[in-house]
Amino acid sequence: MKISEFKLERFFAQHEFAAPYLMCCSDCESWTIQDLLDFDPHATQRLLNLGLGYTESKGNPALRQQIASLYQNIDPAQVLVFCGAEEAVFLYMQAVLSPGDHVIVQTPSYQSLYEIPAAMGCQVDKWEMKRSGGQWGVDMEELRNLITNKTRAIIINTPHNPTGYLMSQQELQEIISIARERDIHLFVDEVYKYLEYDLDNQIPWACDLYEKAVSLGVMSKSFGLAGLRIGWIASRDPEVYHAMEGLKDYTTICSSGPSELLSILALENREQIIKRNRNIITQNLKLLDDFFQQYKELFSWFRPHAGPIAFPAFQQGLDAEVVGQDLLQHSGVLILPARVYDYDHHHFRIGFGRKNFDNCLDRFEQYVKDRLITLIG
Numbered sequence: 001m002k003i004s005e006f007k008l009e010r011f012f013a014q015h016e017f018a019a020p021y022l023m024c025c026s027d028c029e030s031w032t033i034q035d036l037l038d039f040d041p042h043a044t045q046r047l048l049n050l051g052l053g054y055t056e057s058k059g060n061p062a063l064r065q066q067i068a069s070l071y072q073n074i075d076p077a078q079v080l081v082f083c084g085a086e087e088a089v090f091l092y093m094q095a096v097l098s099p100g101d102h103v104i105v106q107t108p109s110y111q112s113l114y115e116i117p118a119a120m121g122c123q124v125d126k127w128e129m130k131r132s133g134g135q136w137g138v139d140m141e142e143l144r145n146l147i148t149n150k151t152r153a154i155i156i157n158t159p160h161n162p163t164g165y166l167m168s169q170q171e172l173q174e175i176i177s178i179a180r181e182r183d184i185h186l187f188v189d190e191v192y193k194y195l196e197y198d199l200d201n202q203i204p205w206a207c208d209l210y211e212k213a214v215s216l217g218v219m220s221k222s223f224g225l226a227g228l229r230i231g232w233i234a235s236r237d238p239e240v241y242h243a244m245e246g247l248k249d250y251t252t253i254c255s256s257g258p259s260e261l262l263s264i265l266a267l268e269n270r271e272q273i274i275k276r277n278r279n280i281i282t283q284n285l286k287l288l289d290d291f292f293q294q295y296k297e298l299f300s301w302f303r304p305h306a307g308p309i310a311f312p313a314f315q316q317g318l319d320a321e322v323v324g325q326d327l328l329q330h331s332g333v334l335i336l337p338a339r340v341y342d343y344d345h346h347h348f349r350i351g352f353g354r355k356n357f358d359n360c361l362d363r364f365e366q367y368v369k370d371r372l373i374t375l376i377g
């Protein structure tokens with residue numbers, strides 16, 4: 001399979017470990033192994049006694065039990081553990097799609113969600129998100145119009161990367177009824193679940209609502225544990241489940257035992273982990289609201305509803321890539337231009353799930369005052 005470069009991942013490969021002020025990370029502040037061990041007085045011994053042989057291919061049973069407890073209608077036998085979310089995305093596409101299938105993908109989006117089907121020879125239609133009144137949104141009529149009799153799968157992401165848009169339960173139900181009418185598969189990337197700003201807006205996982213849905217979860221984003229490389233799918237569709245299980249034999253076979261154990265510890269203590277991460281996000285979001293209020297003639301601010309990222313835009317014709325390079329060079333602050341999403345030249349991604357965000361924003365503000373305003377003239 002020939003596949004185009006993953007622009008966002010290449011961008012991070014170049015900058016993530018070189019730029020001093022990362023202001024566009026997609027995850028929450030990470031934890032140390034010690035932090036996780038401190039949650040449980042027996043944890044250090046559990047880790048030290050762990051054998052380093054192969055693990056169960058489906059995932060450690062205790063881990064699958066913990067993951068299953070996140071859902072309403074999923075049992076551990078319907079959970080399959082992968083290396084990060086990315087392996088699951090790759091193998092889902094291989095398991096479900098064939099060349100010539102029609103696939104609808106919500107965009108802008110994390111590139112693998114549309115690039116892998118395209119590289120496989122599928123016909124990919126992008127379901128573009130809409131902006132209106134300072135808010136992102138989705139257009140259900142447009143989705144209906146994109147459906148053809150060859151549509152095999154609809155691929156969506158909520159809470160959404162990069163806009164922070166959170167679908168309502170009504171919107172998700174509508175997508176499910178569109179899919180159900182034609183027996184279409186639904187893949188829902190839900191890696192930002194639990195970071196909804198208003199908990200009343202939290203919606204069920206898609207696989208709890210639709211028997212042909214696969215829900216994607218991961219330790220990386222909401223939990224702040226990307227280094228564990230533990231992701232999973234949950235689904236009540238046995239065919240998809242077994243196809244993905246079989247394909248995993250050709251990629252990673254099984255997960256890392258220490259990562260599985262640390263993930264169990266994190267999930268056992270998920271309330272504390274999520275609470276800390278939500279607090280960081282809430283505080284940082286206030287700073288962003290003030291910042292964009294103060295510089296509203298320079299930026300369009302689309303306030304997110306969930307997660308640690310947002311997708312504002314420069315006004316006055318400023319090009320996010322050109323400004324981003326200048327900003328990095330002069331202030332060491334990294335923003336992510338929308339080019340990496342194959343989007344426009346004005347939007348950029350901000351990540352505010354990290355503790356040093358105030359520092360990054362201060363430097364960004366200084367840059368805006370010292371340079372951006374004079375650049376505009």
Ligand SMILES: Cc1ncc(COP(=O)(O)O)c(C=O)c1O
Pocket residue numbers: 026083084085086087110157161189191218219220221226231
């Ligand atoms: C929406 C979305 N899905 C999947 C992934 C892949 O997650 P992971 O790095 O845990 O494999 C990412 C990572 O940025 C993402 O933002």
